[in-house]
Amino acid sequence: AQKITQTQPGMFVQEKEAVTLDCTYDTSDPSYGLFWYKQPSSGEMIFLIYQGSYDQQNATEGRYSLNFQKARKSANLVISASQLGDSAMYFCAMREGEASSASKIIFGSGTRLSIRP
């Protein structure tokens, strides 16, 4: 079964608008971490934001915020006031397990975001 599901293969958004990228996850582990990465055309993986399963508040980092709905198992990324430089692939990812054990990060299939001028 898919652990991380991103249902939007591609999105087009007008510059300066806000955009929400969807992500749902599947885990039975009470401890997990959720990540969002940006991959521009140059190819590097840029870490954007992190949400721990026990964090009470939604994570925010500048124009990025994570809409964490634990009961729905969703972790949507919200980008406010989009810019042309936001055009890229965006990956949602999850790491399962207790804080005392490491495990691999599992990635979704990604959403390609294109910002229109």
Next chain:
Amino acid sequence: NAGVMQNPRHLVRRRGQEARLRCSPMKGHSHVYWYRQLPEEGLKFMVYLQKENIIDESGMPKERFSAEFPKEGPSILRIQQVVRGDSAAYFCASSRTLSLGPAEAFFGQGTRLTVV
């Protein structure tokens, strides 16, 4: 994150040759993770190593692929007798300790392997 260094950035190999990809973790980090990204796909986990130990290799192909992380020096991902299907971007991440936190979520810039 520039702290995780991968080289080379680009590697071209003919079918049948060997490819060696290097990953130098962030300073003080003793855990390394390798991922592969095929074109238009997300990253897929390959192997997790600590110094001198392979901890989880559940994502490694059974043949031709091997990984090591010696006591001294970078982690090496080795692909023997490369085939066109090995063409992909290979990413490395590192961590200091066992952790779920974001500090260990940083990747190197990747090595893009092209098999011709």
